Amino acid sequence: MFRLEARTSTPAWFNLALPLLAIGATLVLCSGLIALAGAGVIEAYGVMFAASLGDSYAITETLVRATPMIFTGLAVAVAFRAKFWNIGAEGQLLAGAVASCAVGAIPMPGPLAMLLMALAGAAAGAAVALIPATLRVKFKVDDVVSSLLLNSVIFYALMALIEGPWKDSFSGYPISPPIEDSANFPVLLEGTRLHLGVVAAFVAAPVIWFLIARTTLGFRIRVIGENPEAARYGGIHVERVLISTALLSGALAGLAGVSEVGGVHFQVMSDISPGYGYSGIVVAMLARLNPLGVMPAALFLAAVMTGAEAMSRATGVPAFLSDVIQGTALLAMLVALLFTAYRIRRVGAA
């Protein structure tokens, strides 16, 4: 006989084992689709791996792709730690992209432009995240729905800009004017797209980890997430911490937009984010909301995305497999997390 029983603590190796278990299960499940498409499973995954991590150029492409998802992953991880259910990273990313693009189009010395772009983008993202947080604190409005709906509001605002005042008057395409050349983030490796934003993302993750794990604000964020009543009893101003969390989370998501504008696209278009905000949720969950874990989790999704194109060309399996893998990984991780709440114990023959 086996029995499910509640767990009170989880061993540390779970943090690594559960995501690996979820990713393994995902790859096994999705191999069914590869077979359905008439390709060899090993071959398809092999091409995927080679095209995303096989040589140094591929690795830089994967790093570039991972960057926005590290930022949105951090944004979601920070928010979810405080049980601030920020589903709005997508909108906050777009707001950050628009703000940084507006700033980057103003002629000024490069380093100053980049600094101001980052500040403007972070501020715009934070401002958007402030709305659901304020509504929750002041009016007890559910943050899941309000933050989700704001994504659509911001998206249409962006569309209004690029189809209106920002529209390219020369080509007539709905794309914003480019930022100044001097504001383009410097490329760190000749012949690749590895830009300054990539480094910023890999610096941001440990910084956020330190903030969450070792500072007073981080402690408060964790406490209001785990036990708001105890936090209040202990003299923590729960509402204020929630607002701070939202600002931090929104700013991080905004930086994802900044990095895409400054390092990859140099302008804003309607499809500047192929859902990086939602991918941030996948990343954060795979990372078990640990900021350090966000880096490998984002790299995994980025490798899948980068590799899927090459896999499609080589084997004919539609590249949309990467989207299926993303969704499956999230669901698999949620199921794997059940092992942290319960354990299966063998009970003596009954």
Place this chain on the structure above:
Amino acid sequence: MSVVLEQIFQVGFLAAIIRIATPLAFATLGEMFSERAGVLNLGIEGIMLLSAMTGFTATSLSGSLWLGVLAAVLTGALMGAVHALFTVALGLSQHVCGIGVTLFSSGLAYFLYRLIFGQQSVPPSIKSFETLPIPVLSDIPVLGPAVFNQFSLVYMAMAAVPLAAFVLYRTPWGLSVRMVGENPRAADSAGVGVIATRFQAVILGGALMGLAGAFLSMVQFNAFTFGLVSGRGWVAIALVVFGRWDPWRSAGAALLFAFVDALQLRMQASGLGHIPYEAFLMLPFIFTIVAMAVMSRNAVAPSALLKPFRREER
């Protein structure tokens, strides 16, 4: 203003409102059933897309429109069951699962569509339903041809609203749904199967979302395109809140949204729009967010929304 009024009383304009409102009505009713039972289904966006794809494919391969509708409904119900499996049976967090279901279903829809139809320069299309004029009623001036010379799926949506209200408020099952959404503990004590009822409501909701998807790919566009749903699922989430989780009000909200949408399309086409059309498109979302802040004082949302039920936990 007179131009606006002139537009409103045109047959084409009224018919456009009805056609925009139909998928929203199905989707909104679907989400409403799920939420009344205490389960937020953010998978709606992806479920609509996947159902639109399976419905289109089934019709395209079999030549039968109703087989396509059936395929879409079954797809929606199946994905509803998947969402219920995660959120109701396993008690996992509803919003994260919903996003997972949306990512998974949209990815799968695109993947399978590309696999079945390949990459074609002209997307394949199907011959859609013919309109079905209702005798006598369709002869009423203006209103008749707009409302009573429609597709059978439109009539189904019109019938679905009173039917949903009847089921929710006048049947024992509807009472169970409302109980497990408001106070699952009490429902459980009263002998209502909380898990089973929630499963049924989420599956019914998924089936209705499937109908919404079917209408999009099989009536509105006659094809499956990649931006087919483009946020209509999120609109439905907003309309449920705006309609205060009530079938009549939610359907009314869908009609209101369709009116605004049809109006902005007309204004765009007639070159009247000095206001960017995106301003109209973001209105329902802004209204809903404001409405949530205003309504929050009367707590109209199902009390147990987002809360998993575990019998052994007290």
